[in-house]
Amino acid sequence: MRAVIAGAGASGLLCAGGLAEAGHDVVVIEKNERVGKKLFITGKGRCNLTNACDVRVFLENVVSNPKFMNSSVYGFSPSDTVGFFESLGVKLKVERGNRVFPVSDKSGDIVKALERYATRSGANIRLNERAISVKTENGRVESVVTDRGEYPCDVMVVATGGVTYSSTGSTGDGYAIAKKAGHTVKPPTAGLVPLLAKGVDGLAGLSLKNVGVSLVVDGKSVASQFGEMLFTHTGVSGPVVLTASSLAGKYFDEKGATKGKAVLEIDLKPALNAETLDARLVREISSAPKSAVRTMLFTLMPKSLAPCVLNQSGIDGDKKCCDVSKKERESIAKAIKALSFVVTGKDRADLGIITQGGVDVSEIDPKTMESRLVGGLYFIGEVLDVDALTGGFNLQIAFSTAKAVVRDLS
Template identity: 35%
Template sequence: MNKFDVIVVGAGPSGMMAAISAAETGKSVALIDKNKKVGKKLLMTGGGRCNVTNSRSVDEIISNVPGNGRFLYSAFSQFSNQDIISFFESNGVPLKEEDHGRLFPTTDKSKTIVAGLFNKCLSLGVHYFPQTTVQSLLMENGAVTGVRTDEIDYLAPAVILSTGGKTYPSTGATGDGYKFAASAGHTITRLFATESALISHENFIQDKILQGISLREIELSVLNKKEKAIVKHQHDLLFTHFGLSGPAALRCSSFVNKLLDKGENEVLVQLDLFPDQSTGQLKHEILALIDSHKSVKNALSSLTQERLLLFMLNQAEIDADQPAKQLNGKDLDRLVSLLKSYKIRIDSTFPIEKSFVTGGGVKLNEIVPQSLESKLTQGLYMTGELLDINGYTGGYNITCAFVTGAVAGRHAAQGY
């Protein structure tokens, strides 16, 4: 059998949700994937736990999709994050909420999510073709008619491309979808790494002085040439042997890359270790900690982690072993300034292949927002990371994948 009502290319979260949505209308659906098993990249998400969606309002979710999130309002009006939660709960996959509205399976295992999606596909009669590589789209008179694989042609009046971006090519995300979309006349905007770690060649990074230090709820800002913040993120941060990682760094990465693309050799980020305190409040706290019988490092030991405190004292040219009572006003001002606005030079991010999300993709003015159908080729639909949409970590990208998959699947099944 090689004739179907709907063909879905790619068995990631977006593709499986598209297949489910289409099959729920009663249409025959083929799900084609080059990998041996479904959801290969999905198994890696959330540190293997799978941050499956976010509980925040639609407006807040879209505000956390800096890459063209507003395009998704129509899709969210048809299938939202609350529908994602209901889907998993009703299919025997209970979820739990953690910080920042993030939702995970109660099992803390990504394979629970993958199994929930795939079992639903099978229960609806979706025809699954693993280890099958799509070579090209089949088109006739401006309409899609199917796909050509390395074995046979599969025919259908509706094809959904859910092939993902170019991150982690070992999972099968090698950018095939961009090639297929381009063959149908679509424009592919410049691709770039986002949700990526930040690489710095600062001496303290290369000397691994702060390597391994993890900070909670700091604020990291990306500065422009005039050293004005263009974006700020309050989240967790990790110092590594190459630079900065953790949610705060990942969220800044797309803005760093955009500045680097403008020809800047490096980009400054600014670290505020105490974002919930003003400069005056922090100075008052430090003054309250000063004990004339203690050294500076002992008096301020409760302020932050020891290695970080010693580093900041060194940067402020304060002898950590001197009596705390010897600190003068200028010393305090320098230290507080560093704790509130320490600048770090960033040279680059990880490449797309080692980043979490691909920025850029199929140009959105060539896609119908209500259905995610191509404006250029009848019966061709596109979802997820293939589109020029990218969100922050925290369940936002996978939410976009599920939402666009569900909407495209339903319209592809009903569109003829």
């Protein structure tokens, strides 16, 4: 049987190796000059290839369509991913949050291992060639059309990725292929993406650890996280913000603008409740009654945040601590517990770590990844409307869905 795979990224390479190992004639079409460009930049160049968790925890970290992933992840789980790469000779280690990395800390080792697996198994990788569409006859795949010619085949696997970090090759080509074949595509938008916010002037580069962050839309908290965040020139980013952007995906429109009035509330002292924070303020105030409120705040937060807290609590920073009333102290505490920045939308879509949206999974068999509309047409990886949080879960989606095709055709 002949299979043509569009895309030599994480999912395409694993699928290519598996199908070639099973004895199929496999051609991989990759539009870039080399394979695995996105894989290369994953995990800040270290590649967090999976998460050493059980399947239940994996599914809890899938944001869109976790049920769809059920069968394929039980078929090829995070521990199978670990076993697979170790069998290819890549030594792995587990870090904070069960994140799995190569011991070498080099994503290039994962790319090389996958490329070697595909080519040694007999797959033929054709670089600098772009897959354009699939031709069908009587509801089955007949050939794949590229910008260089046509490949008669029994199976086409679309592994073209999403739409973000487009310089790595993900430009959404798979959606066009899917649509032309009759599939529904949920509009792709960026996920795990920085947010645009107002009032962040002078804060760019400031990083906050151990803060609580809540995205509030029309007065309702739609995503709450605890951890690390940072300010950018245009808004906010960092782990908790990226996670909130994905969890709150439905509160942004297709262009990334917020639906409704959105505010990011930062709790600068999540370990203190109203009472203990007030006691702390009283202590700071009475230890330096003659100093300015502004200076007192420096003991509680990074200097550059003090003007925001003063502004939001409506207090003159030059006021002496001894002149601060109980009501004013409460206003300061309120601003410390919920420092607010108006969020206007997602930052540039290309900055998203993943794509939300994609090929509608109700038209795909979750056991095999085969289209329910066209026989022999498969979709794997990020092109599908499935995405997860950070921690190695997105690459696990790529690997589990790729293996589902291999199992189906072996």
